[in-house]
Amino acid sequence: MELAAGTHLAPAKINLALHVTGRRPDRYHTLSSLVAFATVGDRLTLEPAEADGFALEGPFAATLRESFTPGAPNSVLEALARMRVVARRHGRTIAPARITLAKHLPVASGIGGGSADAAALVRAAVAACPDLAVDFREAAEALGADVPMCVDCRAACVSGIGKTIEPVGDFPTIPAVLVNPGVPVSTPAVFRALEHRDNPPMPELPTFTGIHDVLEFLHATRNDLEPPAIRIAPTIAVATAALRYAGASFARMSGSGATVFGLFESDGAAGRAVGAIKDRHPGWWVAATSLGSVATGGSA
Numbered sequence: 339m340e341l342a343a344g345t346h347l348a349p350a351k352i353n354l355a356l357h358v359t360g361r362r363p364d365r366y367h368t369l370s371s372l373v374a375f376a377t378v379g380d381r382l383t384l385e386p387a388e389a390d391g392f393a394l395e396g397p398f399a400a401t402l403r404e405s406f407t408p409g410a411p412n413s414v415l416e417a418l419a420r421m422r423v424v425a426r427r428h429g430r431t432i433a434p435a436r437i438t439l440a441k442h443l444p445v446a447s448g449i450g451g452g453s454a455d456a457a458a459l460v461r462a463a464v465a466a467c468p469d470l471a472v473d474f475r476e477a478a479e480a481l482g483a484d485v486p487m488c489v490d491c492r493a494a495c496v497s498g499i500g501k502t503i504e505p506v507g508d509f510p511t512i513p514a515v516l517v518n519p520g521v522p523v524s525t526p527a528v529f530r531a532l533e534h535r536d537n538p539p540m541p542e543l544p545t546f547t548g549i550h551d552v553l554e555f556l557h558a559t560r561n562d563l564e565p566p567a568i569r570i571a572p573t574i575a576v577a578t579a580a581l582r583y584a585g586a587s588f589a590r591m592s593g594s595g596a597t598v599f600g601l602f603e604s605d606g607a608a609g610r611a612v613g614a615i616k617d618r619h620p621g622w623w624v625a626a627t628s629l630g631s632v633a634t635g636g637s638a
């Protein structure tokens with residue numbers, strides 16, 4: 339079988355709220371999180387080929403290359419290897435492919451870049467072989483806590499260590515701005531720096547009829563990883579303040595940082611904020627987007 343050819347979007351994952359509720363004996367933390375997906379992301383292009391090939395391009399290709407350590411392969415190649423194991427178990431073979439990853443998302447930045455890329459590969463396998471979807475998705479769980487939610491790219495309430503995912507059907511599409519101040523933050527380091535690991539979960543989700551319900555809900559929630567991340571990288575607080583100063587109705591860090599998101603009343607207001615923040619902080623990554631559920635169909 340051939341992976342679904344074409345260009346697949348790998349949208350950024352945003353934790354709108356993230357409560358750390360405990361720690362399991364295997365030292366993984368249990369979470370209660372509201373996640374949404376952005377219209378900005380990496381792009382994974384798959385083409386049939388005689389032999390496997392992998393190329394990196396895009397604004398963060400060099401940063402990603404430098405971040406690789408021996409024994410920790412690119413998440414896309416790790417995903418391909420795992421999907422091949424599943425296919426083989428069912429007597430199928432995934433044909434060689436030329437893979438090009440256009441890296442548009444900052445690396446190690448709390449918006450699930452590596453997970454989104456791996457998930458895009460998983461979707462290509464599911465599209466090529468829908469009868470193996472359940473097995474491909476199950477194998478995706480071993481690729482990282484964020485990978486399963488990135489396969490569907492739907493706004494969701496997430497619990498457990500990130501793998502219990504309840505889609506939020508009525509989540510609105512919200513104009514937003516993402517800001518990364520250019521400091522990579524290690525997820526394990528932020529979890530280690532956490533002071534309280536047994537916090538209450540998020541309140542029950544209301545019915546969302548628009549951005550105002552979302553704002554009201556978010557004001558009653560937290561990102562428990564934000565204080566330890568700010569201790570490691572104090573610029574995160576500067577980035578959040580910049581979003582508020584530029585008119586965001588709400589601003590907070592995503593995941594383990596350092597990317598922060600701001601929610602806006604309109605696309606116009608978000609676009610103006612991007613200009614204002616870029617003028618003051620030319621070295622930062624600043625992107626206008628919208629948050630919600632994202633359709634991820636491949637294009638041939």
Ligand SMILES: C[C@](O)(CO)[C@H](O)COP(=O)(O)OP(=O)(O)OC[C@H]1O[C@@H](n2ccc(N)nc2=O)[C@H](O)[C@@H]1O
Pocket residue numbers: 353356365366367368369371448453481482483484485498499500525526529593594
């Ligand atoms: C912080 C979040 O981004 C929130 O969505 C995720 O929970 C992290 O997801 P991820 O980057 O896919 O995480 P993984 O690659 O599975 O784990 C990286 C490291 O983060 C810590 N980790 C991660 C997830 C979790 N629920 N508890 C943890 O303690 C562990 O030290 C783990 O070794």
Ligand SMILES: Nc1ncnc2c1ncn2[C@@H]1O[C@H](COP(=O)(O)OP(=O)(O)OP(=O)(O)O)[C@@H](O)[C@H]1O
Pocket residue numbers: 402405406407411412413414444445446447448449450451452453455456484523525593594595
């Ligand atoms: N395709 C990939 N894109 C980004 N990072 C990757 C990829 N493959 C492997 N990695 C490694 O994973 C590490 C974490 O990068 P990533 O961008 O996924 O973090 P993140 O945005 O903090 O994710 P999360 O929100 O899931 O914690 C990096 O140090 C990098 O070397």
